[in-house]
Amino acid sequence: MSLSLPEEIFQQLQSLRLIDPHTHINPHQPASRCLADILGYHYYTELAHSAGLAKSQIEEPGLDSREKVRRLVPWLATIENTAQYSWLLEMCREFFGFQEERITPSNWESLYESSKTRMAQPDWEQHVLNQSGLDQVYLTNDFDDPLEGFDRNFYVPCLRTDDLVFHLCRPAVRERLTKATGASPGSARALKDAIGLLFQHFKNRNARACAISLPPDFSPQPVSEAVADPLVARAFAGADLTADELVSLSRFVFWTLAEFCDQFQFPFDLMIGVNRRVCENGVFQGQDLFDSRVSLIQYKTLLNAFPRVLFPISVLAETSNQELVSYAWIFPNVITSGHWWYSNIPVFIERDTKARLQAVPSTKQIGYYSDMYKLEFALPKFAMYRRILAKVLAEDFVIGRRWGVERALELGRQVLRGNVETIFGGSDA
Amino acid sequence: MSLSLPEEIFQQLQSLRLIDPHTHINPHQPASRCLADILGYHYYTELAHSAGLAKSQIEEPGLDSREKVRRLVPWLATIENTAQYSWLLEMCREFFGFQEERITPSNWESLYESSKTRMAQPDWEQHVLNQSGLDQVYLTNDFDDPLEGFDRNFYVPCLRTDDLVFHLCRPAVRERLTKATGASPGSARALKDAIGLLFQHFKNRNARACAISLPPDFSPQPVSEAVADPLVARAFAGADLTADELVSLSRFVFWTLAEFCDQFQFPFDLMIGVNRRVCENGVFQGQDLFDSRVSLIQYKTLLNAFPRVLFPISVLAETSNQELVSYAWIFPNVITSGHWWYSNIPVFIERDTKARLQAVPSTKQIGYYSDMYKLEFALPKFAMYRRILAKVLAEDFVIGRRWGVERALELGRQVLRGNVETIFGGSDA
């Protein structure tokens, strides 16, 4: 049977090896060990919880892996329609040879056993990487991560800074900072110096970017050291800050990060729009939502102030995509980056991809990242993106613009891989 | 001729009998009596008015039905492109045997006559219900509706509460409350008791839900009885309240409704986003619009406070759909509900349907309701939805996911009917 044009392009895109520029992989335990590691991903636990499974059933202390899966499986019937379920099925088929249409209470046990056997093979991690075509996997590391004990050319460190910007008033965060830098800053300058040590630590260990997720109401502004001094002093003395003071302190730290990104030549990944703990009784990592009333105009001052810093920007609300496209079309330092979280389903990816390809320079688009916690997820997530990208390339470029297939593929390769290399500094793998 | 895949699925979906979970039907006069009842629907009068027909021509006191139709018909030429017009044509074809492509000044009279003859048949209501495949029709009842004189197992009552939450300062509303409950509350507690009587009255008469439409700036919060006491006392004494006090009173009443929904096990239909009387000289029911700057984050406190209450949520702005999808994906008590008003046209329905089917558990989606004022409208409105649903099932599931047709149909049946039964308590018809 001859392939349709989108299928032909998809097949070609599938053969491309990848760099995954944003994940939450633990490099010391990158692959899953059993089905509970996969089904324990918050996408499944939160959907099962949403459909009716009690949180206490999912998060019971000491819960055995097998029992956890047994409790989750019956609820899969309620989410078979979802994109998330299609990833699950694709993983089970591709990695574990699962042949059935659904995972049910009557067939999950054999799947559990067969998958566990495969995952217990010593080369499982390498097997998954090979089958997924991954050349490099970027991490998201706490600021005090020692970054030791793994191959940093393959698992590339990235400095995650949410805690520094938003949680410096938590004693545990300050203690971690002190432990990592030897400093307990009593002034704005001292805090800057400590943060500089973190950047140096990460730079020395092959880090390629600084990253942060930001709530919808955040708006970066410079804060003078004079204003920041007493806030830093009081925060590190354990005093409570007012809401306004917390905003100033966050802005001061954030601006400091941008300055170091400039100095260390790190792209600064901005993931804009998440409200934390909206669903208070949600499952682990399944409590965050958003407020679509956010605008990139809030970042005007920042984007103008740091022309040499590249800002790969992800937006959580699909209603923000046109702003992202337009800001990337105008600002030399704005990069469109992936399809994040609640926007990571086909209907939104397709439209966002079309808009970006129609209006942003091809060099300024990072097509996709997996955001995964376990390696097995890269394969189905990137396959979802590649199917959509193939459809858009077929419809808008080969048919709509009369491009040859090879030329369309070049564009696909650029947003899938080429730009990741040019923006973050290339693959050393 | 062989059917296309979407057509095949559509044909199958058409054979499914329905429960319409939200209408404005008057159960004492559910069907139209002449074409003026159909063309008098605000969708037509407001579009004709928008195109240039004077309001005074449409709303002239004592206007004869036939003359009203005569005045409206010439303006239909300006709205033949609209989805609303396609409903009109489908009704005329399906119910009255109309064969022509357009309704014009030269052919409307025979249509008027033939339709009037049919509508005058004693079994017209039953005929429409049969042809439309309706097993049950949910109503929207004023809080003081006696709910007598009709088959409450077929026309299912629903407690509409806009007046209680937003218009308690109108003397007529308070009088209606007093008449319905015997109470003239002078305290927060007494008002709660009166509202409890309304719930009991509705529960006793087979009501299945409480419902309300809400402006974009509304944000539910609990209000203590201590705060509410003087507001209730002054409101029922006929005093004017300040804007802030009105907000507090609205919040108090709204929260009370949610408490009774919990107690009486009523789902609480929230229809979020309408601004009333924006077009001040618009025709009857054709004055309301919206402000798309609204977020479900405004409902965070409510959704967390009432985990046992189901909230079927309709949003007016299509820009709110992704939030609705995401909140339904995370919150166990959030249900996606239909395609409301300005979002009830194919381009928005298709996209919203795709997003919901891709990311919300299949058990938590109410596919469609007609919102109709006269029974004849269920047929074309549901047909519009079924065509779109068939297209999405064909493209995203049969083709995209390689599901069998029957499996896709199961999903279609669930969102079209099955979930209405499980969420509102099943059909007794």
Add this chain to the structure above:
Amino acid sequence: MSLSLPEEIFQQLQSLRLIDPHTHINPHQPASRCLADILGYHYYTELAHSAGLAKSQIEEPGLDSREKVRRLVPWLATIENTAQYSWLLEMCREFFGFQEERITPSNWESLYESSKTRMAQPDWEQHVLNQSGLDQVYLTNDFDDPLEGFDRNFYVPCLRTDDLVFHLCRPAVRERLTKATGASPGSARALKDAIGLLFQHFKNRNARACAISLPPDFSPQPVSEAVADPLVARAFAGADLTADELVSLSRFVFWTLAEFCDQFQFPFDLMIGVNRRVCENGVFQGQDLFDSRVSLIQYKTLLNAFPRVLFPISVLAETSNQELVSYAWIFPNVITSGHWWYSNIPVFIERDTKARLQAVPSTKQIGYYSDMYKLEFALPKFAMYRRILAKVLAEDFVIGRRWGVERALELGRQVLRGNVETIFGGSDA
């Protein structure tokens, strides 16, 4: 080879001659003189700048045209994917006989020469107009434009009023007003009188509309002369106004414009949503962006106050389109107008076109305007729109509604041309 249905409709739409109802053409130099005039369009300079070309390279004082093109051409490789590039290629093919797939450093010189030769022909302007099928071109004129020295029946004047509403505190703007009207207003009444003279001047010279672009936070309200008097006096005395006073003055002038639109029977084009100078170091005309948090509810008072004034409204954010559709569906005086700037790419045009055709009276839609600075751009921009319109007519009307092709074409002709004539007063060409 037989044409597909969309292609068949497109071919028919292509034969339709047009009126372009909104451009920035200079009637004294309407066509390009060399490729630099085309590549100097901000769409190309800002994209090249965004991709990495230094502003100083583009805007070097005294830069030779040929050298400017030479510097821009290498950057075209980075924007070949964009819709804007497709316009460029279509212009080069249609007007200059360019045959290659791309414009590159190795082929641009022959293109430059051949195009220069063609553009130097004395009938170039007429040739472009003929080939583009343009019957009339609407201008955007400064309030002090003498409107002399060109054919005002072909190049139709339009009064652009941004300076009056937002920049009256700039000495240069006040001087221009004084020069144009002989007045240096010291009171609200005197300012009104001066503005009235401008309207009379434009009306006498065949102007057909008043137009303005508006920032997202603007909300028109009436301001009494008593309030405006001291603001006008101080502004014209060169005093500084506070931010609140500037808002009041802007509102006073804006409301005055609406009053004169009513008196002179001018439609008032509102182009809603632009933030000026967001990208501070952007290239000329490539600095403006937007904040999608805007609502037409801000225009409620205006739309109700001037029922006889037609308001063709363009929105910058595609997230505003549903509001525009809904307001045009309800308000008799709201017209949907074109696809503006950041929304002028296929993915947004298609969706916005579908929504408008599905829900707004066909008489109230201005399908497209080019917004061009040079005549050559009408051809590719209108062709882009016509392709999308043909696709929508084919899918939603011929297939979806079973209309005949001719009937669908009638609808297409109405939104492409017919409504421009009825709304702005017809063609005198």
